[in-house]
Amino acid sequence: PVVFLLVTLLRFHRCHNTTVSTILLQERHLAAQSQVVKHAAGHDDVTHLL
Secondary structure, X not given: OHHHHXXXXXXXXXXXXXXXXXXXXXXXXHHHHHHHHHHHHOOOHHHHHX
């Protein structure tokens, strides 16, 4: 459930992010987020959804 919410939020933000600075910030956040999700899930399948 948590992963689904994260993916939904990320997709929503990607659709509305237009500025370069926001995208760069999003990429840094996504990298950190994927690390946490990957560690919590224990496999790489979750990161592919992101």
